[in-house]
Amino acid sequence: MEARAPRNTPPCSSTGEVLLSSLLKCPKCAQGMTTGSGNGNGGTYHYYACSARSRKGETACEGYRVPMEELNQFVIERLQSDLFSVAKIPELLEPMKERQAQGKDDIAKRLADREAEVLAAKQSRENLYAMVTSNLVHPSDADFSRRFKQAEKQCQRAQKERDQVAAEVAPDARITHDKISNFVSTMQSALSQETIAVKRSDLQSIIERIDLGDEAIHIRGQRADIERAISSDKVVPSKVRTFVREWRRDRVWPRTLPTH
Numbered sequence: 001m002e003a004r005a006p007r008n009t010p011p012c013s014s015t016g017e018v019l020l021s022s023l024l025k026c027p028k029c030a031q032g033m034t035t036g037s038g039n040g041n042g043g044t045y046h047y048y049a050c051s052a053r054s055r056k057g058e059t060a061c062e063g064y065r066v067p068m069e070e071l072n073q074f075v076i077e078r079l080q081s082d083l084f085s086v087a088k089i090p091e092l093l094e095p096m097k098e099r100q101a102q103g104k105d106d107i108a109k110r111l112a113d114r115e116a117e118v119l120a121a122k123q124s125r126e127n128l129y130a131m132v133t134s135n136l137v138h139p140s141d142a143d144f145s146r147r148f149k150q151a152e153k154q155c156q157r158a159q160k161e162r163d164q165v166a167a168e169v170a171p172d173a174r175i176t177h178d179k180i181s182n183f184v185s186t187m188q189s190a191l192s193q194e195t196i197a198v199k200r201s202d203l204q205s206i207i208e209r210i211d212l213g214d215e216a217i218h219i220r221g222q223r224a225d226i227e228r229a230i231s232s233d234k235v236v237p238s239k240v241r242t243f244v245r246e247w248r249r250d251r252v253w254p255r256t257l258p259t260h
């Protein structure tokens with residue numbers, strides 16, 4: 001008998017080292033997907049499969065499975081060529097910029113309102129301080145301490161809201177070409193890593209969901225997540241918009257596996 005070298009390293013599904021299962025939904029029943037393996041002509045093969053079908057049997061779902069390595073490779077290649085590039089990222093973020101430009105006057109007014117609230121909150125806190133320095137109240141007084149904590153909280157909240165609006169005023173200043181270029185090379189190098197853990201954690205920070213279908217695959221995420229990752233800004237924009245990238249399924253992989 002001849003010893004054969006494995007053609008590629010099998011994914012270690014037993015240790016959870018699987019790239020996409022947490023992002024996949026079964027197209028038949030919308031439940032999550034799990035992993036499995038079987039034996040075919042070419043040796044052991046691995047696949048993603050409907051988890052409802054695996055756990056509860058055929059009454060739960062008619063079943064769906066897709067070859068693991070092919071799907072992993074497909075998703076990574078598509079993301080590398082069609083999403084993480086210095087040309088595609090500005091295109092992807094364009095709708096956010098348009099919205100921000102349209103709402104510039106609106107934002108200026110909201111910013112002024114927020115700024116007024118910050119000042120009012122600070123003033124209330126100052127007034128409470130003044131009561132202590134004028135010996136009108138002792139700082140250990142329970143009622144005073146409650147009111148002071150409230151004023152402090154209100155100050156922090158007002159400042160946070162003001163900062164969120166301020167972050168929307170000049171998106172261009174935060175998303176420079178240099179920053180996009182850094183982001184793109186970080187993602188590209190993460191996706192070329194051998195280890196699944198690195199790829200997976202970077203994918204999960206950007207991609208929300210991958211919808212498999214008979215006709216096409218949709219990869220979904222939030223523009224705001226990409227914008228935030230690029231600008232390294234911790235402020236979450238108040239409105240989020242979803243992006244979807246669609247790839248026709250017929251170019252993906254041969255349908256050699258049964259779809260149960």
Ligand SMILES: [Zn+2]
Binds near residue numbers: 031060061063
């Ligand atoms: Zn299912």
